[in-house]
Amino acid sequence: MQALHLWTLLSTYAVAVGQNQGQKNQECPKLNAQMPEFQKKTVHIKDPGRVEEIICGLIKGGAAKLQIITDFDMTLSRFSYNGKRCPTCHNIIDNSKLITEECRKKLLQLKETYYAIEIDPALTIEEKYPYMVEWYNKSHALLIEQGLQKDKFAEVVRESDVMLKEGYENFFDKLSEHNIPVFIFSAGIGDILEEVIHQAGVYHSNVKVVSNFMDFDENGILKGFKGELIHVYNKHDGALKNTEYFKQLKDNSNIILLGDSQGDLSMADGVANVEHILKIGYLNDKVDELLEKYMDSYDIVLVKDESLEVANSILQKIL
Template sequence: MSIINDILNHSFVKIKNPKIVETKLQKIVKDGYENLMILADFDYTLSKFKDKNGDECLITHSIFVKCTKEVRPELSQKLEVLCKKYGPFEHNKEISRDEKISHMENWWNFSHECIVDSKLSHDDIEKFVKDAPLYLRDFAVEFIQLIEDKNVPLIVFSAGIGNVIEMILQRNLGKIPSQLHIISNFMNFNKKNNICELFTEPTIHSCCKNSTVITGEQTYTNDIKSRPNIILLGDSIEDVHMDIGMVNESTAIKIGFLNHSIDSRFDEYSDAFDILLIDCQSMEIPLQLLKLCQNSDFNNLDAINNL
């Protein structure tokens, strides 16, 4: 039995074109870890969409809506107004892409201005994160630890808030692995009283998560240029574009988490992603695929499956 058939034994896994995926996977496995990089979204991708009770979890931005209601009610109210105003445009297929991008830029920029105006301290945010229902997916820690062990770059493209991502990773892993690089919206804090005074530029929203937003001379740039194979993880249709600008890309397996509105979104997601994980709160499948690269000395998946 091929690895694809083995994966499809999980009821939550859907693959529209198994032969294509198996060919891609064979190439990635044969080339090994030294030719591989991981591109991943964070909110509802590395993090859970639902907790063990079936309740919807938070994302990095919504922490500032939900966790500030008592201590910063004016901030919470302003952010909720912005969500109601701009949220419907994010998945609206009736408007042009340029119009959608304009709405997303406004949403993110106005939200960040509200957060800065509220004068939150780093300690405030750490407390919000500690108390918030925002959790890594099951097996996410093992996934990241294997990436670290095999020296595979993990680029996290997130339209969320990078400081919150760092806090979540630090809490779960005890550190930020050197192979893990976060491209996101970061809050800068002043030295006097550790108050948030601005956000980094450019603003990274849901429609611009790819290498075009990597600014400056990053230490890992040369490393990823030499790695032609990609495993991409996302929960939004926009996430399939995270590999834009990866100049030496050869083979990419794109894994999508379809977290909600399953019936109405299934066909679109099935076309966009190679592997679709339906209502799944685990990184079990990406971890399983990543482990296969340990067998890069083998030339075909049948040999791997017969181990």
Template sequence: RAQPGAVASNNAIAMMLAKPPSNFEAAIIGAMAAISALLVLRARRQVCDWSPSAPFHWERKRAAMADLTANDVMVITDFDATITTGDSEQCHDLVGGSRLLSNDFRKDFAPLLDWTTDANIDGVPWWDAAHKLMVKHGMPPRQLIPRLVREAKMVPRPGALELLKSLEQHNVPVLIVSAGLSDVIEEFLRQHGALSENVVICSNRLNYDADVAPKSVTPDPPITSFTKEYAYSSASSFFAEHKHRRAIIQLGDSLSDVDPAKKVPYDHLISIGFLNERPDGRKHGDAFDAVVCGNAGSVHPVADLIEDIVSAKAGVSAAFKRALSRSRDVGGLSRSRSPSMSSSSSSK
């Protein structure tokens, strides 16, 4: 049984709790809440690599696609640092720096591998210079490409091969739009058992005649990180064949990787960007609907999303919800959705 003094004390506490806080007390409470929120965000940054750029915007897009099936969807994806990890060798770098190729070729190609030596080699002229050197030196010989790829530091991103296998099983067409080299991409996919009939590669191709040396590189002008918007015309037969598919899942690591879909008619589009080790995710947050962090950031959450869509499941999968529950604010992601965004890119 409570003592009278204890009852009086409890009544006093109850009156204090019932009393509205003063402006000063309210400010203190607000500051403490803000600090708690910042601590939560910091903890999330340390444990998670996945984040919708704006959760409400993402869920609204996702809900709009709830009734779609595998017959409604196509996937447009980059290759370097998207299907491969962010720290993998990229197609041109793999060729230009390989010790399997001639010393003269590597000596001439070396300045192109060092972006700090000459500012003029950046941009579209970079690809022109690289391809001219390949033709001039006859590098790489066709028969060496399998070994080049096999010995390269080129690693599939976690979950990427499983994603490609799932898309093959569901007969979802995949267009790889890359500023790299078709020959390298095809060989990489072949060696990993992922070069299936539903995959079309839109990239720069080394043209070999009866000789083993490349005689030209097409298309001309080349596909670069700055001209991916023109993939619509370069891959016109792909889009004509799949014109009934009005939903696009787009994957890439560079801001320009959203460009290939700009001229494609669609009803639904969800884009996922791979930030890799870039220190600031704001631009990626504006360009993509969701961002995956880290050089080896997994494709599994993307696979969960696509699996839901192609399986015609309503709502969001439990696995995807778990990924979202660990979501983080990536380097200060914002959601301005500005219609004009930079196409600059450090990856090819």
């Protein structure tokens, strides 16, 4: 009922806009069409009226004003498939034959310790922050000890269980077709992330990846990581460091943001001239404890949803 109410409001608003502002904004009435993607049980919207206004603003702005800012792990990639957890970029390495069994056990112990902290609803972002730094630094140190070979990454990704969300081809290809800037902001491993989207055939020229990239010696052996650490709860700082990128997109003042954590909400903080921003959040774990918090912070919350259907349905109206 909530989703149906949203689209009733959208239709009413769209007709009013079309009547009041003439031919310029004739895109909005297209929302009269039924949108089954929004009627799924996975879709949760706290304030349909607000979402109505944002989406109509995005539609009126069209391709010329749009940019996408998105997380990767568990947002563009799947959280699970057929009841089995899918790997993050870090997990792809953790589960691979590139590391020893002893190292794998240590990485798993770190994950068991720190992932519980990452998703603990009783802790604030500020309280979680130092633990995330510890987790990433310890994990990266273990990977450096393993002397990973860059030329093995393509094979490792191919052999992994990583999967992009259903509808990813439509998502990436449509954005590429209309030359919409896509900023993938990931706390994962950039080298692995790029290999995943490359193998999926969607690493188009409109895509920019900001992540934790590995630093290799002249023999292609991992010796460290480049730049400052990006973890799930310091994306605000990373966004501000990318203000030059966003300045080049000063006319792209309409944003669709996709994430799966509270930390992802700050990914657009480097954009100075936001006109309309629609925040879509994937809630994959601890749903009962976190749903209310997610609905307070994301405009649209998708619970245990392994598709990009909602985003694609909105893009279809804009583009």
